[in-house]
Each structure stands twice: as C-alpha cells, then as structure tokens.
Amino acid sequence: MQDDLSSLVVALSKSGDFEDAAARTLSAMMGLTERTIAASKYAGRAKVLRSMVHLRPAGGYVKLAILEQGATAVQSAGSTGQRGAPSLVSATAWRSVVQHGSPVFVDVTLGALKPYLPQLPDKAEEPLPGSFTSQESRQSFLSRQASHVCVIPLRALGAGIGGMISLEADSPTAMGQDFIWRECIDRLQTIAEVAAPYLTGLPFRPAPHAEVDEYLPVVGKSMANLLPILNVFSQQEESVLISGPTGAGKSRLARWVHSRSSRRKGPFEVLELLAVPEELQMAELFGWKKGAFTGAVKDSLGSIGRAEGGTLFIDEIDKLSLKAQAGLLRVLEERSYRVLGDGAGDRGADVRFIIGTNVDLREAVRAGRFREDLYYRINVLPLRVPSLDERQDEIPLWAHYMVTRRHKEQFPQGQAQLSPEAEQVLSGRAWPGNLRQLDNIIRRAYTLALVEHGPSAELTLSSGHVSRALEYEGATGQAESKAAASIPTALIAAAQAFIAEAKRRGTPLDLGLTEALVGIVLGQAVQQMGREEAFRALGRENLLKNRNHHKVLKRELEKVEALYKELGEGPSPFAALLAENEAA
Ligand SMILES: Nc1ncnc2c1ncn2[C@@H]1O[C@H](COP(=O)(O)OP(=O)(O)OP(=O)(O)O)[C@@H](O)[C@H]1O
Numbered sequence: 001m002q003d004d005l006s007s008l009v010v011a012l013s014k015s016g017d018f019e020d021a022a023a024r025t026l027s028a029m030m031g032l033t034e035r036t037i038a039a040s041k042y043a044g045r046a047k048v049l050r051s052m053v054h055l056r057p058a059g060g061y062v063k064l065a066i067l068e069q070g071a072t073a074v075q076s077a078g079s080t081g082q083r084g085a086p087s088l089v090s091a092t093a094w095r096s097v098v099q100h101g102s103p104v105f106v107d108v109t110l111g112a113l114k115p116y117l118p119q120l121p122d123k124a125e126e127p128l129p130g131s132f133t134s135q136e137s138r139q140s141f142l143s144r145q146a147s148h149v150c151v152i153p154l155r156a157l158g159a160g161i162g163g164m165i166s167l168e169a170d171s172p173t174a175m176g177q178d179f180i181w182r183e184c185i186d187r188l189q190t191i192a193e194v195a196a197p198y199l200t201g202l203p204f205r206p207a208p209h210a211e212v213d214e215y216l217p218v219v220g221k222s223m224a225n226l227l228p229i230l231n232v233f234s235q236q237e238e239s240v241l242i243s244g245p246t247g248a249g250k251s252r253l254a255r256w257v258h259s260r261s262s263r264r265k266g267p268f269e270v271l272e273l274l275a276v277p278e279e280l281q282m283a284e285l286f287g288w289k290k291g292a293f294t295g296a297v298k299d300s301l302g303s304i305g306r307a308e309g310g311t312l313f314i315d316e317i318d319k320l321s322l323k324a325q326a327g328l329l330r331v332l333e334e335r336s337y338r339v340l341g342d343g344a345g346d347r348g349a350d351v352r353f354i355i356g357t358n359v360d361l362r363e364a365v366r367a368g369r370f371r372e373d374l375y376y377r378i379n380v381l382p383l384r385v386p387s388l389d390e391r392q393d394e395i396p397l398w399a400h401y402m403v404t405r406r407h408k409e410q411f412p413q414g415q416a417q418l419s420p421e422a423e424q425v426l427s428g429r430a431w432p433g434n435l436r437q438l439d440n441i442i443r444r445a446y447t448l449a450l451v452e453h454g455p456s457a458e459l460t461l462s463s464g465h466v467s468r469a470l471e472y473e474g475a476t477g478q479a480e481s482k483a484a485a486s487i488p489t490a491l492i493a494a495a496q497a498f499i500a501e502a503k504r505r506g507t508p509l510d511l512g513l514t515e516a517l518v519g520i521v522l523g524q525a526v527q528q529m530g531r532e533e534a535f536r537a538l539g540r541e542n543l544l545k546n547r548n549h550h551k552v553l554k555r556e557l558e559k560v561e562a563l564y565k566e567l568g569e570g571p572s573p574f575a576a577l578l579a580e581n582e583a584a
Contacts, residue, residue, distance in 0.1 A: 046171030244385030247436030266310025292341025
C-alpha cells in the first residue's frame with residue numbers, strides 16, 4: 001500500500017489538471033477495491049463497475065468525473081456514448097457524508113445505507129433513519145448493475161467537505177452484507193485524503209466547444225464547464241436544484257434540462273411561487289375538487305397534475321410555506337399526492353422536479369424557514385448558475401443574440417448588429433439584474449435605433465443608443481450596484497453617469513471636475529480608517545512624513561465640494577471632514 005500511495009503521490013504531483021488527477025485517484029481506488037475482492041470470499045463473484053469524483057462545494061456541482069472499469073481516462077460528464085443514465089449518488093448518502101463527515105456504505109438492493117462510524121460502533125450498525133433514498137436513485141443504481149456503493153467524503157485542505165468519491169460494485173451474492181468495504185475503507189480514505197488537495201485545487205481541462213440550441217443560445221467559458229454536469233443531471237430522474245441570482249436564466253436552464261431528458265415529449269410546467277399567495281400554494285401545487293374550499297367552483301388541476309409525464313419547475317422555492325413544504329416532501333418521497341377535497345384518495349405523481357432559488361437555502365434552513373429534510377431531498381443534483389458579471393465573456397454574445405432575435409421579429413430577412421463601441425459600453429458595466437436587465441437594455445436601445453434610423457432591414461445599434469438606454473436606469477441605482485463590482489467596471493459606470501449628466505444639462509460639465517475622484521477616495525478612506533492609516537494605505541506616507549497631508553487633503557476635498565456644487569447637490573459627505581481639517 002505504501003508503495004502504491006507513494007507512486008500515486010508522485011503521479012498526482014505531475015498532474016496538470018483535475019481530470020488527470022481524478023483518473024489517477026479513481027484507478028488507484030478501484031485497483032485497491034479489486035485486490036480486496038480477490039482476497040475475499042467474493043473473489044470471482046463481484047466486480048468493481050465504476051467510480052466518480054463529485055466536486056460539489058457549497059452552491060452546487062462544479063465537476064463530475066466518471067471512470068468506468070477498464071478505462072484509463074475519466075469520461076467528461078455527459079459525453080455521448082455513455083450507456084444508460086449514469087447514476088450519481090443518493091441524497092441520503094450525501095446528507096450522511098456531510099453530517100457525519102464519514103464514509104457511507106449503500107446496499108442498493110435492500111435500499112439500506114450505513115454510515116461508517118468506527119468511533120461509534122453501535123451507530124455504524126444501524127441503517128440511517130429513513131434508510132436509503134428515493135426510488136429514483138435506487139432505480140438508477142440498479143439500472144447500472146450497482147448493488148453496493150461506497151461513498152467517501154472529500155475534504156479540501158483547511159476547508160469543509162467539498163465533495164465525495166463514490167465507488168460502485170456489482171456483487172449480488174453480498175446482498176444484506178457489508179461487502180468488502182470495511183476491509184479496505186481505511187486505505188480508500190487515505191487515498192482520498194492524499195488526492196483531495198489535487199482534486200480540489202487543480203484547474204479543469206478546458207471544456208470542449210459547447211453546442212448551443214434554442215434554449216441556451218449562448219455558452220461562454222463558465223457555462224461550458226457546467227453544461228456537461230447539467231447534461232448528466234438532465235438524464236436523471238432526481239430533482240435538480242438550480243440556484244443563482246435573479247434573471248440569470250434559471251428557468252431557461254430548467255427548460256434546457258427538460259428538453260434533454262427522457263420526458264421531453266411531456267409537458268414543462270412552471271410554478272412561480274413569488275406570484276402565489278401562501279394560502280393558495282397547496283391548491284396551486286395539488287389542484288382541487290369542486291367545493292374543496294370557498295370559491296372552488298369547478299375541479300382544477302394543480303401544477304403537479306399539469307406536469308404529469310413531464311417536468312415541473314418550481315421557482316423561488318424559499319417562498320413555499322412550511323405547510324406546503326411538508327406536502328412537497330411527501331410527493332418527492334412517496335411519489336403520490338392528494339388533490340384538495342378529493343375523497344378518492346391519493347394519486348401517483350409521474351413528475352420530475354426542477355427547483356429554482358435565488359437565496360441560500362442553507363441559511364433559510366438555519367433560520368427555521370425551510371425544512372431541513374426537504375432541503376436535502378431537493379439538493380441531490382445542485383448547480384449554481386453564475387451571475388452575468390461572472391460570465392463577462394458572454395455579455396457581447398448575449399447582446400448580439402438579443403438584438404438579432406428582436407430584429408428578426410420585425411424583419412425576418414434583416415440584419416441588426418451592435419457597433420464595437422456599443423459592445424464595449426455593455427461589457428464595461430455591472431449587470432446586477434443579469435440577463436433580464438441586459439435584455440431590457442437591448443430592447444430600449446433597439447427602439448432608440450429604430451426611432452433614429454426608421455424601420456430598416458439593416459440596423460446598427462451605436463454606443464449612443466446603448467448609453468441612452470442605460471441612462472433610463474438612473475445613475476444612483478447604478479452607482480450602488482457598482483460598489484460591489486470591479487474597479488474598472490465601477491469607474492466606467494461613474495464615467496457614464498458623468499457623461500449622461502453633461503448631455504442632460506445643455507451647459508458644459510467641465511471634464512476637470514472628474515478630478516474630484518481623488519478627493520472622494522481619499523475622503524472616504526480617511527472616514528473609514530482615520531487620517532494616517534488612510535494616507536499609508538493609499539501610498540502617500542511621504543506626505544505624512546513631511547506633514548503635507550493636511551494641505552493635500554484640503555485641496556482634494558475642495559475639488560469634491562466644487563463637483564457637488566456644480567451638480568447642485570449641496571454639501572458633500574466630506575464637508576465636515578474638510579471643516580475639521582481646516583481647524584487642525
Ligand atoms: N436561454 C435564454 N434565451 C433567451 N433569453 C434568455 C435566456 N435565458 C435568459 N434569458 C433572458 O433573461 C431573462 C431572465 O431569464 P430567466 O427567467 O430564465 O431567469 P431566472 O434566473 O429564472 O430569473 P428569476 O429567478 O427572476 O425567475 C429572460 O426573460 C430573457 O430575457
């Protein structure tokens with residue numbers, strides 16, 4: 001073992017990317033498992049099928065690597081040519097790994113799951129309450145011949161559990177027994193510990209060029225990395241949890257998942273919880289029979305009923321009342337529900353759920369607003385959609401797509417484009433409202449261009465059109481949103497606000513007034529850190545040494561006052577500091 005471990009360490013230290021490190025780690029683990037089988041009573045009657053690295057730090061999956069028996073390289077998740085639906089891992093297994101920080105053994109045939117807790121031997125013998133998992137996970141494993149699964153936590157150095165490694169084996173004669181996991185678990189864990197810093201720290205291999213389609217017409221670098229994972233998710237029956245900021249495209253991605261699933265011919269239903277008052281949530285979800293409550297004048301299908309045979313996307317799940325959460329949990333666990341006022345009993349739900357959220361559900365669980373069991377039940381296949389600001393490379397592509405789409409509605413044969421300057425303006429600002437906000441701006445800029453040029457099959461949106469569309473947004477809102485953005489982005493936003501004001505006034509707004517920026521930064525720093533610390537932090541210690549800092553602060557703050565005066569905005573937030581400085 002020592003030799004194997006040393007050669008693994010050498011190999012890992014030469015690995016250039018996650019995929020290579022994953023292949024080496026998984027093949028070392030599968031090799032060890034095979035040797036353990038060969039030396040056990042299951043020799044010749046059991047085989048190792050595959051293993052997987054699931055990198056899923058808080059927020060969602062970022063990488064999934066699968067090594068099939070006999071292969072030397074990991075499969076890129078979701079690649080075509082995979083047989084059947086690749087099984088991932090059950091919600092209960094992940095929950096146990098997170099809660100106990102220890103491995104878990106799953107007997108798929110029995111549907112039993114045991115945490116490996118040698119320090120608490122009694123507990124280790126008890127299957128986890130609630131036992132194994134949903135029917136979906138079980139079926140998924142069984143369809144891949146996996147009868148026994150071992151799941152090992154993956155810890156990044158100094159961090160919590162950021163993922164897991166799962167090993168699947170086929171050993172029908174070991175039904176109801178622990179299989180060989182106990183014999184090799186310590187060594188498997190050692191391999192996982194040695195490999196964890198490489199698996200969590202190495203860069204990913206660049207994703208192959210992603211195919212775009214009507215549901216996802218633009219794919220930049222970060223989405224290209226996520227799509228293979230989402231593709232695997234789409235082939236599962238388990239619930240998918242899509243989190244991400246509002247307007248980032250979660251509902252479109254849900255549709256994308258549906259369009260790639262085996263349910264694509266079935267309906268795709270959306271339940272926007274934000275639009276449903278709490279007291280109507282149960283009715284909206286489950287439907288009602290005539291007379292079930294005041295106002296129920298005829299039978300009505302709920303979202304679950306309408307999504308029968310297809311997919312239901314429930315957006316803003318954190319808005320679900322605790323009562324409706326209990327109802328949804330039951331549907332997810334038992335695949336049945338009761339229509340309100342239906343005396344005929346429960347009906348089955350053949351529905352795949354995709355859940356959307358723009359809040360951190362763990363926080364909602366901690367605050368007691370969201371059921372923990374429901375959280376784990378929907379958190380089997382989580383994925384976080386990055387904000388548009390994290391997908392900078394997509395901004396011009398989306399803008400182009402949105403302009404073209406709009407123009408084709410008017411002129412099917414026409415051509416519309418954005419000037420390079422217009423693209424720069426769009427790329428240079430922050431998008432707190434994400435794709436929805438970008439779409440709104442493009443719509444306005446397009447209208448402005450039409451107004452200026454008249455209806456025309458050939459149309460170019462200039463930076464002027466885009467800037468004017470942005471002006472409608474209001475400079476204050478922008479400035480606030482910029483605070484969290486990168487410095488260049490924030491500065492460009494400030495420049496846009498300045499230019500917009502210059503254009504609005506009709507009288508010149510002298511460029512020299514922008515020099516007030518130095519005073520704003522300095523004044524802000526002095527207010528936050530105190531005089532001396534501020535001058536040091538901003539690289540002006542020399543001014544402290546020759547006692548010139550009062551003078552410089554005065555000069556710069558006066559420029560700020562001049563700017564405020566010119567804008568008719570009254571005293572600046574640094575007026576008191578200026579007076580105090582004068583007195584000093
Ligand atoms: N794939 C897409 N194709 C075209 N437009 C898109 C796409 N994705 C997002 N958009 C644009 O962004 C807007 C917001 O997208 P979507 O409703 O999917 O976001 P969301 O993350 O679900 O938002 P919310 O959380 O507020 O519901 C859409 O109305 C559309 O203008």
